[in-house]
Amino acid sequence: xxxxxxxxxxxxxxxxxxxxxxxxxxxxxxxxxxxxxxxxxxxxxxxxxxxxxxxxxxxxxxxxxxxxxxxxxxxxxxxxxxxxxxxxxxxxxxxxxxxxxxxxxxxxxxxxxxxxxxxxxxxxxxxxxxxxxxxxxxxxxxxxxxxxxxxxxxxxxxxxxxxxxxxxxxxxxxxxxxxxxxxxxxxxxxxxxxxxxxxxxxxxxxxxxxxxxxxxxxxxxxxxxxxxxxxxxxxxxxxxxxxxxxxxxxxxxxxxxxxxxxxxxxxxxxxxxxxxxxxxxxxxxxxxxxxxxxxxxxxxx
Amino acid sequence: xxxxxxxxxxxxxxxxxxxxxxxxxxxxxxxxxxxxxxxxxxxxxxxxxxxxxxxxxxxxxxxxxxxxxxxxxxxxxxxxxxxxxxxxxxxxxxxxxxxxxxxxxxxxxxxxxxxxxxxxxxxxxxxxxxxxxxxxxxxxxxxxxxxxxxxxxxxxxxxxxxxxxxxxxxxxxxxxxxxxxxxxxxxxxxxxxxxxxxxxxxxxxxxxxxxxxxxxxxxxxxxxxxxxxxxxxxxxxxxxxxxxxxxxxxxxxxxxxxxxxxxxxxxxxxxxxxxxxxxxxxxxxxxxxxxxxxxxxxxxxxxxxx
Numbered sequence: 001x002x003x004x005x006x007x008x009x010x011x012x013x014x015x016x017x018x019x020x021x022x023x024x025x026x027x028x029x030x031x032x033x034x035x036x037x038x039x040x041x042x043x044x045x046x047x048x049x050x051x052x053x054x055x056x057x058x059x060x061x062x063x064x065x066x067x068x069x070x071x072x073x074x075x076x077x078x079x080x081x082x083x084x085x086x087x088x089x090x091x092x093x094x095x096x097x098x099x100x101x102x103x104x105x106x107x108x109x110x111x112x113x114x115x116x117x118x119x120x121x122x123x124x125x126x127x128x129x130x131x132x133x134x135x136x137x138x139x140x141x142x143x144x145x146x147x148x149x150x151x152x153x154x155x156x157x158x159x160x161x162x163x164x165x166x167x168x169x170x171x172x173x174x175x176x177x178x179x180x181x182x183x184x185x186x187x188x189x190x191x192x193x194x195x196x197x198x199x200x201x202x203x204x205x206x207x208x209x210x211x212x213x214x215x216x217x218x219x220x221x222x223x224x225x226x227x228x229x230x231x232x233x234x235x236x237x238x239x240x241x242x243x244x245x246x247x248x249x250x251x252x253x254x255x256x257x258x259x260x261x262x263x264x265x266x267x268x269x270x271x272x273x274x275x276x277x278x279x280x281x282x283x284x285x286x287x288x289x290x291x292x293x294x295x296x297x298x299x300x301x
Numbered sequence: 302x303x304x305x306x307x308x309x310x311x312x313x314x315x316x317x318x319x320x321x322x323x324x325x326x327x328x329x330x331x332x333x334x335x336x337x338x339x340x341x342x343x344x345x346x347x348x349x350x351x352x353x354x355x356x357x358x359x360x361x362x363x364x365x366x367x368x369x370x371x372x373x374x375x376x377x378x379x380x381x382x383x384x385x386x387x388x389x390x391x392x393x394x395x396x397x398x399x400x401x402x403x404x405x406x407x408x409x410x411x412x413x414x415x416x417x418x419x420x421x422x423x424x425x426x427x428x429x430x431x432x433x434x435x436x437x438x439x440x441x442x443x444x445x446x447x448x449x450x451x452x453x454x455x456x457x458x459x460x461x462x463x464x465x466x467x468x469x470x471x472x473x474x475x476x477x478x479x480x481x482x483x484x485x486x487x488x489x490x491x492x493x494x495x496x497x498x499x500x501x502x503x504x505x506x507x508x509x510x511x512x513x514x515x516x517x518x519x520x521x522x523x524x525x526x527x528x529x530x531x532x533x534x535x536x537x538x539x540x541x542x543x544x545x546x547x548x549x550x551x552x553x554x555x556x557x558x559x560x561x562x563x564x565x566x567x568x569x570x571x572x573x574x575x576x577x578x579x580x581x582x583x584x585x586x587x588x589x590x591x592x593x594x595x596x597x598x599x600x601x602x603x604x605x606x607x
Binding site: 041044045046047048049050051052069074075079082104106107108109110111112113114116119121123124127151152153154155156189190191219220222 | 304306307308314315316317318319320321323324325327328329331332335336361362363364366367368369371373374375377378381382385386418419420421422423424425462463464465466467490491548551552
């Protein structure tokens, strides 16, 4: 599903998270990169350098917005001031889709700035789906929800995480940003089969995939985004794109960030798996001669 | 210390989530556990607000697994919450950190966040009430509360100047034929006017330069930068100064102005007419001086249409 209604019928290739340590390199050298994902909140400001930098990036590159504070799963209603700022940014970036997490992180207007796990219940799924629809209607852009990594589960849960994800996205009729690293991390922390997770989600709704590195501790794994992607995550990625099709893929690297070239090289490792997935999915005869943007990355935009 | 804005959690965690109210109750329960200050060893607090063991409360709503208890699983989130927020205030406050030292600064920030958890979707606003908190609770910064307050105000003004709103800049044409008694100007929202008893601008700048040297020295071969990098920045000596924290072409600046100019800017920012602003500058100020100030401020784009 390279292009579908959940990613605005785009066919984006391998992208990178836009991070401050790389600004200068990107603006001066204009390196090849198929697209950048921005953290919406970093640019939901009223002026100054962040928006100045963003405008320069937008002149050269395709940008997709990824949020960290919409908290679709919070009991609170969407905050109007937040939505207003977000919509202004959506208009600025012309993002073809917008993603945020399937989680909660605030209640009664107090924010944790964390991605807290949901109780996997039908009532929570209904409430969350309703909120996603409200946000989509206001922003007028396709919405994708991302599965988070988690370290705790609630007694009240009535289903698995992937069943909950499926329940929410079907009810909201929205897309999925499938984070395969988060699946792997949560699978280790909660002792489930990560492949069962991937197989259990409606893959026709996957609009984007995240890959990232994590850190192993004695009793659990933490989603740290400060390492290269580990082999089991790449294998899960390969499995996901065999099912979902070759999908816009983004590497997240948020801490101990190395040079742009190093991060980009890590992201481009996805190409090995994409080639494998294409070969596995296409019939041997009459395979269409499809040229992907991924195979021929454009300079700048 | 009661956290501002938090609503009370239920006495017991809901056993089923049938309604939106149940979801809110569960989320309030977890929120209260997270925002409770960590112990001195950075562990989750051992006791819930009603005196019950936190382990018992955590087990009410969080499942254990074969490796971690419910308490330990909740603790992962609690630590993550506190470390993330402390880091954020730490980055916003190099001057305050240098003044208090790392340990006292850490105690101050934890007390601050315990009283004022984040009420904004963005971490950008997290330090916005720190100066207010320092004034409200001087015990964390004594005997240097007044200086700490001045530094906190100055450091927050930098956040505002960095990405605050810029309105369309007033041009000479906009002034038109409006007489000074009727002309009211607005200062750009990203500008802060700070009158203080200490040269906090010099102090914070010196701290930042030292910290930059420290960062360089970590890779340096010769010894000289290390010596400079480890030097304690001397505390500022009392001296009344007037600072305008602003930005120009997307770069942050602090501009000192004279007292009469500051009074004039304050009057204009308060919505007084230009004539009133000039009068506020004082009788000794010459018209030529006012013209020079005004020309500079216009050039820097400080004024917006009201």
